[in-house]
Every structure is written in C-alpha cells, then in structure tokens.
Amino acid sequence: xxxxxxxxxxxxxxxxxxxxxxxxxxxxxxxxxxxxxxxxxxxxxxxxxxxxxxxxxxxxxxxxxxxxxxxxxxxxxxxxxxxxxxxxxxxxxxxxxxxxxxxxxxxxxxxxxxxxxxxxxxxxxxxxxxxxxxxxxxxxxxxxxxxxxxxxxxxxxxxxxxxxxxxxxxxxxxxxxxxxxxxxxxxxxxxxxxxxxxxxxxxxxxxxxxxxxxxxxxxxxxxxxxxxxxxxxxxxxxxxxxxxxxxxxxxxxxxxxxxxxxxxxxxxxxxxxxxxxxxxxxxxxxxxxxxxxxxxxxxxxxxxxxxxxxxxxxxxxxxxxxxxxxxxxxxxxxxxxxxxxxxx
Amino acid sequence: xxxxxxxxxxxxxxxxxxxxxxxxxxxxxxxxxxxxxxxxxxxxxxxxxxxxxxxxxxxxxxxxxxxxxxxxxxxxxxxxxxxxxxxxxxxxxxxxxxxxxxxxxxxxxxxxxxxxxxxxxxxxxxxxxxxxxxxxxxxxxxxxxxxxxxxxxxxxxxxxxxxxxxxxxxxxxxxxxxxxxxxxxxxxxxxxxxxxxxxxxxxxxxxxxxxxxxxxxxxxxxxxxxxxxxxxxxxxxxxxxxxxxxxxxxxxxxxxxxxxxxxxx
Amino acid sequence: xxxxxxxxxxxxxxxxxxxxxxxxxxxxxxxxxxxxxxxxxxxxxxxxxxxxxxxxxxxxxxxxxxxxxxxxxxxxxxxxxxxxxxxxxxxxxxxxxxxxxxxxxxxxxxxxxxxxxxxxxxxxxxxxxxxxxxxxxxxxxxxxxxxxxxxxxxxxxxxxxxxxxxxxxxxxxxxxxxxxxxxxxxxxxxxxxxxxxxxxxxxxxxxxxxxxxxxxxxxxxxxxxxxxxxxxxxxxxxxxxxxxxxxxxxxxxxxxxxxxxxxxxxxxxxxxxxxxxxxxxxxxxxxxxxxxxxxxxxxxx
Numbered sequence: 037x038x039x040x041x042x043x044x045x046x047x048x049x050x051x052x053x054x055x056x057x058x059x060x061x062x063x064x065x066x067x068x069x070x071x072x073x074x075x076x077x078x079x080x081x082x083x084x085x086x087x088x089x090x091x092x093x094x095x096x097x098x099x100x101x102x103x104x105x106x107x108x109x110x111x112x113x114x115x116x117x118x119x120x121x122x123x124x125x126x127x128x129x130x131x132x133x134x135x136x137x138x139x140x141x142x143x144x145x146x147x148x149x150x151x152x153x154x155x156x157x158x159x160x161x162x163x164x165x166x167x168x169x170x171x172x173x174x175x176x177x178x179x180x181x182x183x184x185x186x187x188x189x190x191x192x193x194x195x196x197x198x199x200x201x202x203x204x205x206x207x208x209x210x211x212x213x214x215x216x217x218x219x220x221x222x223x224x225x226x227x228x229x230x231x232x233x234x235x236x237x238x239x240x241x242x243x244x245x246x247x248x249x250x251x252x253x254x255x256x257x258x259x260x261x262x263x264x265x266x267x268x269x270x271x272x273x274x275x276x277x278x279x280x281x282x283x284x285x286x287x288x289x290x291x292x293x294x295x296x297x298x299x300x301x302x303x304x305x306x307x308x309x310x311x312x313x314x315x316x317x318x319x320x321x322x323x324x325x326x327x328x329x330x331x332x333x334x335x336x337x338x339x340x341x342x343x344x345x346x347x348x349x350x351x352x353x354x355x356x357x358x359x360x361x362x363x364x365x366x367x368x369x370x371x372x373x374x375x376x377x378x379x380x
Numbered sequence: 381x382x383x384x385x386x387x388x389x390x391x392x393x394x395x396x397x398x399x400x401x402x403x404x405x406x407x408x409x410x411x412x413x414x415x416x417x418x419x420x421x422x423x424x425x426x427x428x429x430x431x432x433x434x435x436x437x438x439x440x441x442x443x444x445x446x447x448x449x450x451x452x453x454x455x456x457x458x459x460x461x462x463x464x465x466x467x468x469x470x471x472x473x474x475x476x477x478x479x480x481x482x483x484x485x486x487x488x489x490x491x492x493x494x495x496x497x498x499x500x501x502x503x504x505x506x507x508x509x510x511x512x513x514x515x516x517x518x519x520x521x522x523x524x525x526x527x528x529x530x531x532x533x534x535x536x537x538x539x540x541x542x543x544x545x546x547x548x549x550x551x552x553x554x555x556x557x558x559x560x561x562x563x564x565x566x567x568x569x570x571x572x573x574x575x576x577x578x579x580x581x582x583x584x585x586x587x588x589x590x591x592x593x594x595x596x597x598x599x600x601x602x603x604x605x606x607x608x609x610x611x612x613x614x615x616x617x618x619x620x621x622x623x624x625x626x627x628x629x630x631x632x633x634x635x636x637x638x639x640x641x642x643x644x645x
Numbered sequence: 646x647x648x649x650x651x652x653x654x655x656x657x658x659x660x661x662x663x664x665x666x667x668x669x670x671x672x673x674x675x676x677x678x679x680x681x682x683x684x685x686x687x688x689x690x691x692x693x694x695x696x697x698x699x700x701x702x703x704x705x706x707x708x709x710x711x712x713x714x715x716x717x718x719x720x721x722x723x724x725x726x727x728x729x730x731x732x733x734x735x736x737x738x739x740x741x742x743x744x745x746x747x748x749x750x751x752x753x754x755x756x757x758x759x760x761x762x763x764x765x766x767x768x769x770x771x772x773x774x775x776x777x778x779x780x781x782x783x784x785x786x787x788x789x790x791x792x793x794x795x796x797x798x799x800x801x802x803x804x805x806x807x808x809x810x811x812x813x814x815x816x817x818x819x820x821x822x823x824x825x826x827x828x829x830x831x832x833x834x835x836x837x838x839x840x841x842x843x844x845x846x847x848x849x850x851x852x853x854x855x856x857x858x859x860x861x862x863x864x865x866x867x868x869x870x871x872x873x874x875x876x877x878x879x880x881x882x883x884x885x886x887x888x889x890x891x892x893x894x895x896x897x898x899x900x901x902x903x904x905x906x907x908x909x910x911x912x913x914x915x916x917x918x919x920x921x922x923x924x925x926x927x928x929x930x931x932x933x934x935x936x937x938x939x940x941x942x943x944x945x946x
Contacts, residue, residue, distance in 0.1 A: 067737035091736075094761055099733050126467050216868070235731040236753030264474075265481055268464050274430055276532070277454030277482045322468040352707065352734035353725030 044326045047319060051333040055108070055340075062340045063104045067351045070096055103237035106245060107343045108336040110234070110298040111308060113249040115335020117295040118309020119316075119327045120256055120287050123263040125196060128314060129372050132295040133306030135196065136175035136203035139230075141296035142304045143207040143214075144171020146226040150218045165244055165297040171207070172296030173289075179203050180288065231356030232305035234343055241301045252294035253332050259287060260324040267322065305358050307365020308335055308342075314372065381405055382427065382549060382581045387436035389419075389426055396422040397605040400436070404598075406547055409575035410583045411592045414602035415626055420585040421553055423602065427583060428459045428551045440549065454482035457549040458532040462557050464525050466513050472524050473509040476500055479531030495534045503527040503570070518558030526555070526567065530574065550574065552584030556591075564588075568595045589626075589641055593617055601625060617641070686735050688727050689746040690922075691772050691929050693718055695782055698798055698930045701789040707738045711829075714923040726829065732757040742766050772928040774850060775806060782930065798930050805933025813856040813940045821860035822852050822943050823880035823911070824925070825903065827889030828866065834889060834903055836874055838863035847928040855940035857882070875905030882918070882943045883911040886926065890919040918942050 064070050070078070070092075078093035080086055089097060118131040125135075132138050148167035182203075183196040208230060215226050262283050265273040270280050299305070316330040339361070346355040382404040389397050397419040404410045404427075412420050425431045427438055440457075458479070466475070476499065480492040488496075500506045503523045508516065513524065533548045552571065556564045572595050575582035586592055592599055592613060599616040601609040603625045609616040622630045622643075631642045686707035687693050693712040696702055702717070709727040712718055724734050728750040735743060735758065742764040749755060758765060768788070770780035779799045786795025824837040837848045839859035849859045860880035861867070867874060875883075885900055893899040897917050901907045911917055920942060924935045 067731065067734040091761065095733065095736055098761065099736075099757060122468075128467060233729065233731075233751070235729075235733075236751055236757075238753065238757070261481060261486075265478055267468055267470060268466055268475065268478060269461075271430060271459075271461060272464060272478075274450070275428065275454065275457070275459045276478060277449075277451035279450060317469055321474070322470050323474065347731070347733070350725075352731075352737045353710070353723055354729070354731040354734055356729065 044320050044323070048326070048329055048333070051330055051337070055333050055337045058337050058340045058344075059104060059108060062107065062344050063100060065344065066100060066347045067354075068092070068095060068100075070100070098239075099237070102239045102242050103234050103343075104340065106237040106242050106301070107234055107340045109242065109245045109249045110302050110305070111336040111339025112253065112332035113245070113294040113298040113335070114305060114308040114339065115312040115331035115333075116249075116253050116256060116328055117291050118311075118335070119313045119324070119331040120263075120291040121309065122313055123266060123324055123327075124284060124287050124291070126267065126269075127196070128317070129310070129369070130196065130200075131307065131309030132176075132291070133304065133309065134204075135200040136179045136207065137172045137292055137295045138299050138304045138306060139204045139207040139211070140175025141168040141172035141292075141299035142229050143175070143210050144168040144296065145300045146211045146214045146229060147171065149226055150214045161240055161244060165248070165300040168300030169293055169296040172292045172299070175203050175207050176288065176292050229303040230358070232303040232358035232361070233354070233356050234302055234346075235354060236301065245298055245301060248294050248297040249332075252290045253328065255290050256287065257325065257328050259283060260328055263287065263324040303356075303358070305339070305361055307361045307369065308339055310372070311365055311368050312338060314368065381441040381547070382583070383439040383441055384423075384427060385437045385439065387423075387426055387433040387438065389422055389431060389433045395605055397426070397433075397602075400602075400605075400607050402600055402607060402610055404581050404583050406581045407576060407578045408582070408597035409572055409595060410581075410598045410600065411596040412583065412585045412600045412602055413587070413589060413592050414608075417604070418602040419605040420602055424459075424551050424553045424583065424585055428457065428549075429453070430459070440547070451482060454532070456533070456547065457551070458529040459551040459553065460526055460529045460555045462554045463518070464521065469512045469514065471510050472505055472513055472516070473500070475513050475524055476505075476509075476528045476531055479528035482532065495531055499527045499531045499534060502530070519560060519563045522555060522559055522567070523563070526570070533580075548577075548580050550580060550582045552582070554585050554587065556586060556588070564591070571595070589617060589622070589643070593641065684739055684741050685744055686724060686738055686740040686742075687712075687744045688724070688730070688749050689744070690714065691781075691927050692744055692746060692768070692785070694923065694929050694931075695785050695798075696789065699782075699786060699789055699791040699794050701791055704789070706740060707735060714921075730754045732761075736761070736763070744768075773847070774928060775802065775932070778802065778928040778930070778932065802930060802933045806936060807933075809933060809936035809940065810854065812937045813854070816856045816940065816944045818856075818944070820857050820881040820916075820943050821878065821910075822857040822882045822884060823860045823875055823878055823909075824848050824852070825869070825883060825885045825889060825900075826866060826922070826926070827886065827892060829888070834869045835866040836861050836869050837866050847932070848926055850928075851925055851932070851936065851939055852943070854936045855943060857939075857943045869904045872905035875903075876908050877905075879909050881910045881914075882916045883909065884918055884920045884925070884942070886920055886922040888922065895919070914946075916946075918945075 063075065064072070074092065075096065078089065078096040081089040081093050082097070114132065117137070121130050121132055121135060122128050144167040145164060148164050179196065179199045183199040211226060211229060218226065262273070262278045265276045265278050266280065266283065273280050295309075312331045312335045313327055316327055316334055320326050320330060339357070342357055342360040342364075346357045346360050349355060384400055384402045387397060387400045388395055400423060412423060414420050422431065426433050429438060473496065476496050477488060477492070479499075480488055480495060484492055497506075500509060503526055505520065505523050505527055508520065508524070513521065516524065529550070533550060556567060559567060568591055571582065571584065574580060575597075596613055599609075599611065599613050600607060601616050601621065608625060609621060619630055619632070622628065622641075626643075628643045633642055683704045684706045685704050687696060687705050688709040690709075690712045693705070693708050694714050696705060697715050697718065705721055707724045708718055708721050710723050710725055711727060722738065724730060724738070727745075727748060730749060730751070732754045740763065743758060744766045747767050768781055768784050770777055770784045772778040772781050779802060782795050782798050782802075783792075786792045826835050826837055827833075828835045837859075838861050839849050852859055860878035861874060862878070869875070883900070883906060890900070897915065900917055901912045906912050906917075920939070923929070924931070924938060
C-alpha cells in the first residue's frame with residue numbers, strides 16, 4: 037500500500053497549496069480590492085508602535101480577513117460533514133443539507149433569535165451555536181431514526197432521502213412560522229437564513245467555528261479506519277472488531293456539531309458536503325483517512341471560490357452564497373442520482 | 381474447540397433456534413445444513429458472536445472470551461458472508477487489507493502488506509488488485525472476500541495475551557451463492573485445506589448436500605431451529621432423514637471415493 | 646491518462662479558471678469615483694425619492710434594491726436588498742454617511758458599520774401621513790441644504806392634495822379594495838389590512854382618501870395562506886403592487902388563482918389592476934397627486 041499512499045500524501049499537499057492560493061486571492065479581491073502592499077501595511081499596523089489603522093486597513097482586518105478565514109473553516113466543516121455522513125449512511129448521495137442537519141441548525145438559530153430576547157437567555161458567545169446544535173441534533177436524529185427501519189440497503193437510502201426531504205420541509209416551515217411571529221428586528225436576523233451568507237463574519241465567529249471544525253475533524257480522523265471498515269457493511273465491520281453502534285453515535289454527533297455550529301453563523305449552505313467527497317473519491321479513492329483531510333481542504337477551497345463569486349459578480353451588492361453552491365451542487369446531485377449503481 | 385450450550389435465540393418471542401448444543405473440534409470442517417428457515421444463518425451468527433442468545437452460552441474454550449474485547453477477538457475470528465455490498469469505489473487491495481485491520485493500529489506494517497499479497501495470490505485475484513471492487517462479478521467478489529477473511533486469520537494464531545497456541549475460528553455463512561460450479565469446487569477445496577489446520581475451527585453453512593457429503597468431516601442437520609442430527613456425513617445423510625427433513629426422495633449413487641446423491645421429488 | 650488523473654486535471658483547470666475569472670473581473674471594474682465632498686449611501690425608497698425631488702441626488706453614490714423611483718435612480722449603484730446588505734459592498738463606495746430608515750439588516754452588518762465608525766443617519770420625522778411627510782421633507786431639506794426647494798415641495802403637496810380630494814368627491818361609490826403586495830423578504834404574497842401599520846404604511850390612508858374602503862380588516866400585512874381572508878372580504882377591486890404583479894407575468898388569471906381571489910366580485914368583474922408600490926404603499930412628495938391616480942384606478946369599471 038506504500039505506492040498509492042505516497043500518491044495520496046502528494047495529493048493532499050497539492051490540495052493544501054491550492055487552498056492557500058485560493059485564500060490569497062479571496063483576501064485580495066472583492067467589493068474592495070486590496071493590493072499586496074495594502075495588505076502588508078494593514079497587517080503591519082497590528083504591531084505595537086505602529087500608527088492607528090486607517091479605515092481601509094480596518095476593513096481588511098475586521099471584515100475581509102475574518103470572512104476569508106471563516107469561509108475556509110465553514111467550507112471545511114461542510115466538506116468533512118459530507119464525508120462523515122456518506123460514510124455513516126454508506127451512500128454517496130447524502131450530505132448534511134439533504135438529511136436535515138442544516139435546516140435543523142438554522143431552526144435552532146432562528147429560535148434563539150426570536151425567543152432568546154424573550155427569555156433573556158444568556159447572550160454569551162456560545163449561546164447561538166449551542167442553540168443551533170440543539171436544532172441540528174433533533175432534526176438529524178429524527179431522520180436517522182425514522183429512516184432506519186429497512187434492512188435492505190437499497191430501499192433504506194431512498195427512505196433516508198425522502199425522510200430528509202420531509203424533515204427539511206418541516207423545519208423550514210418552522211423557521212417560516214418563527215419569522216411570522218417574530219417582531220421586526222428579530223425577523224431581520226432570520227431573513228435569508230435559508231440561503232446562507234458570510235457577510236456576518238467576525239473574529240468571534242472564527243474563534244467558535246475554528247474550535248468546532250478543527251476539533252471535530254481531529255476526532256473524526258481518529259475513527260477513519262473504523263469508518264473504512266463500515267464501508268463493507270455493518271456486520272462485516274463488527275466482525276473486524278468495530279463497535280458499530282458506538283461508532284455511529286460518535287460520528288453522527290461530531291457530524292451534527294461541526295455542521296450546526298457553522299450553520300449558526302452563516303445560515304444554510306447546501307451541496308458542498310455532496311460535491312466535495314465525490315470529487316475527492318474521483319482523484320484519490322475512498323479511504324476515509326484521505327477523504328477526511330482532503331474534504332476539509334477541498335471544502336474550504338470550494339466555499340472560498342463560491343464566496344468570491346458571490347462577492348464579485350454583482351458588486352457592490354452580494355449574492356447569497358447558497359445560490360452559488362446550489363447552482364453547482366444541484367446538477368451534480370442529479371448526475372449522481374442518475375448513475376444507477378447508487379440506487380437501483 | 382467451540383462449544384454451543386443449549387442456545388436459544390428469539391426474535392419477538394419467536395424462537396429461530398432452540399436448545400442447540402453442538403461442539404466443533406479444531407482440524408475439522410463442520411458444515412451446517414438444513415432446509416430454508418431452519419435457522420442456519422442465525423446459528424452461525426450466534427456462534428460468531430454477532431448475536432447474543434437469550435438462553436445458553438457459546439464458549440470459545442481456549443481462552444476466557446468474556447474478558448476479551450471485540451477488537452482482540454477479531455484477530456482470531458473471521459466470518460465470510462453471502463455477499464458484501466460496497467457503495468464506494470474501493471480497490472480490491474483495499475478490501476483485502478481490511479482483513480488486517482484488527483492487526484494494526486494506524487498504518488499497515490510490511491508483514492500485513494506481505495500477507496495481503498500472499499492471500500491475493502492464493503485466491504488468484506492479484507490481477508484485480510487495483511481494480512474497483514464494484515466492477516467485479518459475483519464470483520470474483522467472493523474470492524476477494526474470502527481473501528480478506530483469510531487475511532484476517534493468516535499466520536499463527538495469537539491470543540490476547542500475545543501467546544501462541546489458541547485457536548482461530550472461521551465461519552462461512554452460505555458463501556457459495558454467487559459462484560459457478562468450478563469456483564464452488566475450488567472454494568470448497570481451499571476451505572477444506574484451511575480447515576485441516578490443527579488450531580483452526582471451521583464452521584460453514586451450505587445448501588448443497590453433495591458438497592456437504594463430499595467435503596465435511598462433521599455435519600450438523602438443522603430443522604426448524606433444532607438439531608436433528610450431528611455426526612459424519614454418512615451418519616447424518618441417510619435416506620430417511622433426507623426424506624423427512626427436506627421432503628425429497630434421494631438416490632445414492634456411488635462414484636469413486638465419494639458418493640453422490642441424486643435428489644429428485 | 647488514468648481516470649483519476651484526468652479528474653484531478655479537470656478540477657485543477659476549473660479552479661484556475663475561476664480564479665482567473667475573478668481576478669479579471671476586478672481589472673475591468675470602474676474605479677470608484679473618489680471625489681471630495683459628501684458621499685451618501687441611502688437605503689430607503691422614500692428617502693431617495695425625496696432626495697431626488699430636492700435635487701440633491703448628485704451626492705448619492707449607492708441605493709438599495711427596493712428604491713425604484715424616480716427612474717433616474719437606476720443609474721446609481723445598488724448595494725443590494727436592504728435586509729441582506731454587505732458591509733464591504735457599502736464601504737467600497739467610500740460613503741461619508743449611510744442614511745437608512747431603521748429597516749436594514751442583517752444585524753451583524755449594522756454592527757460592523759458601527760464598529761468601523763461609519764456615520765449612520767436616520768431622520769426623526771416619519772412619512773406616516775401628510776403632516777409627517779411634510780415634516781420629513783423639511784428635515785431632509787435642512788440636512789441637504791435645500792430648504793427652499795423643500796418648502797416648494799410641501800406647498801405643491803398641499804395643493805395637489807386639495808385638488809385630488811375635490812376630484813375624488815365626484816365618484817359616487819366607495820369600492821371595497823383589497824391590496825396584494827409581494828413581500829420579497831419572505832417571498833410570499835401578502836394582503837394589506839385596514840389597520841395599516843408595519844410595512845403597510847400609507848396604504849389604507851391612501852385608499853380611503855381616494856374614495857375607497859379597505860376590504861380586509863386586520864392590522865398590517867398578512868400572509869395569504871387562507872383563502873377566507875379575501876373570500877370573506879369579497880372586495881370589489883383588487884390592486885396588486887408592481888413587483889408581485891409582474892412576477893406572475895401580468896396574467897390576470899394567475900392573480901385570480903391566488904387564495905380567495907377567484908370568488909370575489911373583483912375577479913368576476915375583472916377589476917384587478919396593477920399599481921406601483923411607490924404610488925400606493927408609502928407617503929411621499931407625490932402623494933398629493935397620487936390620491937387622484939389611485940382614485941381613478943379603483944373607480945374604473
């Protein structure tokens with residue numbers, strides 16, 4: 037296995053380089069373009085003894101830079117979320133958006149915006165992501181439990197997608213209801229939540245999402261080998277010594293947390309988790325150790341490119357990023373559905 | 381030695397197997413036969429410790445299995461199932477290497493790599509090693525899976541304390557289903573030769589009575605969840621038994637060193 | 646080339662292409678006009694309409710998507726929907742102040758602008774009626790140093806209002822009117838209630854001044870989920886605001902298909918009309934003459 041392994045490490049290095057390149061471009065261009073020297077002087081102004089940063093430098097340091105980094109982190113979490121979900125459900129046509137996690141997390145966030153003021157829930161930095169996790173956990177576990185009845189692998193994936201569809205509809209209409217009863221300032225927070233945006237990025241958001249994404253990815257990576265075994269079947273994995281039930285609960289929880297926390301700060305962004313693992317399998321095979329790291333990198337890259345497009349195509353206005361990811365993701369989803377080996 | 385003591389396994393109050401007591405000695409090939417619904421698959425799964433029986437115990441008599449973790453047991457016990465569905469593009473080599481998963485932590489050692497090479501050679505799948513498992517035919521896939529399962533058990537047996545001398549356990553749950561005649565025979569010969577190992581307990585489920593008669597040292601006849609007979613093929617596969625359990629009329633045709641049964645209604 | 650290498654190559658090419666495309670886009674964009682002086686980003690349809698009426702529009706460098714009047718306003722760059730703004734987008738226009746009517750979002754973006762010490766201005770007067778509108782015009786006239794023009798607008802407004810009310814008196818009937826508005830934030834059709842309020846703004850006042858009655862009782866704007874809302878009200882006339890009307894391709898049949906409309910008197914007599922949001926929904930400098938316009942529309946047979 038050494039030769040293909042060497043190839044995979046090289047691939048991961050290449051993906052890292054691409055991610056850094058894309059980060060560099062996204063940091064430079066947008067509604068405002070920053071030249072390299074402008075970026076340099078903005079960073080220099082952080083050091084003590086330098087003059088106070090100008091407005092342009094502050095825009096870079098307080099808006100552009102955290103947004104670029106948040107974009108990497110959210111993209112990574114969506115990519116890893118997709119890989120984990122596909123490994124868990126043993127099917128490549130699932131992703132957190134399709135299976136209710138994102139809409140549940142969005143519902144949790146909306147609940148926080150609308151009711152948090154009413155009940156004076158502690159408005160600490162962590163209240164929002166916790167509320168999102170709460171929502172994401174309920175919706176995902178609902179789907180997981182409702183779709184579990186079949187023994188036959190093929191009909192169970194159809195059950196899964198249909199149940200996910202239903203739960204998505206349920207939670208999106210719940211969000212609609214919340215925006216209906218919300219007082220106006222609250223309603224403004226949950227408008228457009230279903231389309232996703234990175235415009236609210238801040239260093240605080242980066243802090244929180246970094247912890248959940250990096251922590252979650254490290255935990256998931258530790259179980260990568262067991263997830264590999266799961267690919268040949270739950271029984272087979274048990275015979276190989278894997279405690280399948282425990283694995284499922286752990287991975288599902290990690291999955292929900294990293295996606296929910298990201299969704300809490302950016303709204304629902306779909307299809308990244310579907311497309312990213314698919315691309316990676318095409319270029320490097322299905323080993324989860326490669327996939328987990330690769331999908332973090334590739335998810336980061338893809339979301340950053342999507343955000344770049346969202347920021348540049350109609351500037352100074354912005355497209356909701358969910359529109360960009362759907363535009364790419366939906367054709368891929370349909371293409372995957374039509375490759376018969378996955379369902380029929 | 382593998383000992384089943386008075387096992388009963390129920391699903392929602394319906395017993396799939398009841399009061400099953402059998403011992404399986406090492407160095408022999410034990411085959412479980414019976415009509416559909418007899419409980420053969422259930423029995424294998426209980427013996428392999430995938431399912432826990434509501435009554436009775438399964439003893440792997442060389443070591444105290446209660447204290448052994450699943451992960452450690454997996455080093456000495458492997459199961460070959462009917463068919464393995466894989467929804468992702470895995471290469472044959474990757475599938476076979478999974479058999480070594482219980483034996484290494486992060487990365488496979490050179491020993492693991494060598495074992496995978498050897499076992500692929502043995503089952504004649506080396507030419508497929510970089511091919512996508514999903515593109516193989518049913519028979520080719522079973523060879524790959526058998527390779528994986530034997531890779532799991534390859535080499536001298538080592539128990540959880542690291543000392544040699546304990547048994548290895550191979551279970552085969554109707555593994556011949558998608559194989560053509562040639563591959564069925566080839567398979568059974570390889571199983572036979574593996575089962576001869578003095579520290580190996582081999583238990584399998586087959587449908588074909590001829591194969592059972594020809595290859596098994598010991599036959600367990602199961603009907604409606606109970607053991608009807610247990611012993612050598614000649615002892616178990618009598619005309620009366622076959623008539624009673626399988627509801628068909630057998631004719632015994634002697635042929636060379638094995639006797640072949642022609643069955644018709 | 647193996648399938649895997651080919652896929653990797655495609656992926657790399659697409660990524661590179663997207664990168665080049667993005668950077669090329671930036672090369673072709675217009676350099677912002679960094680002229681000295683006041684530069685305003687104004688995020689409110691009524692504020693913009695008044696600024697244009699005052700003749701102060703040369704200082705406006707950015708408007709929101711919902712600002713549609715006067716037609717000239719389309720020459721100015723838009724910063725997007727007022728509830729889905731982006732701080733960077735606004736700042737790329739180098740504004741000296743952001744003028745808004747407290748209806749902007751998302752809240753994080755408002756925070757960001759405040760933290761960067763961007764001056765944010767809201768006028769205290771509200772255009773909730775004729776008096777409020779005149780107060781607003783005067784306040785904005787003072788802010789933009791166009792006091793004389795502001796006075797002119799107020800006098801014109803009063804004169805036109807008086808003339809319109811005279812005209813409206815000639816209509817013998819007071820048709821029951823239902824107003825349907827498409828809420829872009831929630832992406833649903835809404836029906837405006839008699840109590841006005843919320844984004845319903847001046848609708849009920851305008852309808853009543855124009856010689857009609859609001860057919861639907863409730864306060865503010867309501868979703869059209871239940872057909873009973875319109876069916877029970879049984880309006881004689883249905884007005885649909887421009888965006889919502891055009892969204893259905895201007896098809897009267899499709900409008901009749903909205904919940905409860907088909908059975909109404911309005912549908913039976915085909916008294917379903919399009920109306921510009923900026924004529925009906927809020928009070929502004931043209932509201933004086935708009936009364937007559939609305940009156941003409943709802944009284945036509």
